[in-house]
Amino acid sequence: MSSNEVYEKHMLRTTGEVSRLNGQFNLISENLGYQIHPTIGARLPENARIADIGTGTANFLIKVAPLYPKGTLHGYDISKSFFPSEVPSNVELSILDAREPIPEELEGTYDLVHVRMLAMGLLESDWRTVVANLSRLLKPGGALQWEECNFLAWSEGGFYPESTFQALHTIEKLLIGTFAPRFKIGWNTLAGDMEAAGLAEVGTEVVGSDRVKSTLGPYTANSMCVCFQWARSGKDSIPFNEEELNELEAQCWRDIGSGGYVRFDIHVNWGFKSL
Ligand SMILES: C[S@@+](CC[C@H](N)C(=O)[O-])C[C@H]1O[C@@H](n2cnc3c(N)ncnc32)[C@H](O)[C@@H]1O
Numbered sequence: 112m113s114s115n116e117v118y119e120k121h122m123l124r125t126t127g128e129v130s131r132l133n134g135q136f137n138l139i140s141e142n143l144g145y146q147i148h149p150t151i152g153a154r155l156p157e158n159a160r161i162a163d164i165g166t167g168t169a170n171f172l173i174k175v176a177p178l179y180p181k182g183t184l185h186g187y188d189i190s191k192s193f194f195p196s197e198v199p200s201n202v203e204l205s206i207l208d209a210r211e212p213i214p215e216e217l218e219g220t221y222d223l224v225h226v227r228m229l230a231m232g233l234l235e236s237d238w239r240t241v242v243a244n245l246s247r248l249l250k251p252g253g254a255l256q257w258e259e260c261n262f263l264a265w266s267e268g269g270f271y272p273e274s275t276f277q278a279l280h281t282i283e284k285l286l287i288g289t290f291a292p293r294f295k296i297g298w299n300t301l302a303g304d305m306e307a308a309g310l311a312e313v314g315t316e317v318v319g320s321d322r323v324k325s326t327l328g329p330y331t332a333n334s335m336c337v338c339f340q341w342a343r344s345g346k347d348s349i350p351f352n353e354e355e356l357n358e359l360e361a362q363c364w365r366d367i368g369s370g371g372y373v374r375f376d377i378h379v380n381w382g383f384k385s386l
Pocket of ligand 1: 118132133136164165166167168170187188189190193207208209210226227228229231232233
């Protein structure tokens, strides 16, 4: 198996996944209300050096580039499969495995290191090392900002008394149950890992994926895309045949049409390297 086995074992790298990731990123940002937490933004110089780890489609850097036209923005990922063909002139994308010791020439060079949703690429035993690795990228006074979702806090509901959500419940329970060992860590351990890495002023904010009500339908649809892509990928065994899966998916879209939705919590964690 390749060195990126952890992510690739369960996740897809298709062109459809690029637009799903972009949609997911935008919906999370809309609920957060920012790309860079205001506590960090207030301290960033206009020529900030910013790294995004597990950058995927580089959506974070593409959104941040116009805010820091004098900044230097570097995206790193274990694979270039999601990299866009064009990026703003102050953005560069490269390969880096966050689980490996970081190259010496990058140590102490960034004002901000950002990470969003790396959980599927990490095992429980990786987190502390990865947080320590990424903290080493920071300049004195620099910040690490990291968003992970607590999918274990998911629930479903409906906008209207007649809304249905049983099919949404069934597929979401299957996906989250399968990945529960992965989802039980990260969102709740990052603050401790940041402190262990020597970061100060460690903070956490929890925002519901339903803070902005208009995102609930699109976010539920986005979640269904990942659920059914995964269920059909054959990467894990599931208790449905193709016909049952088709029926379940059709019912999920009817659930969404009726006002049914799923929601969970988004955890933002940050810490600063001492001056
Ligand atoms: C769920 S995607 C999130 C992408 C992006 N951060 C976003 O929020 O849209 C996870 C990304 O992490 C990358 N990844 C997985 N394991 C990694 C590792 N060990 N080091 C660096 N990147 C990794 C994957 O290739 C993928 O692009």
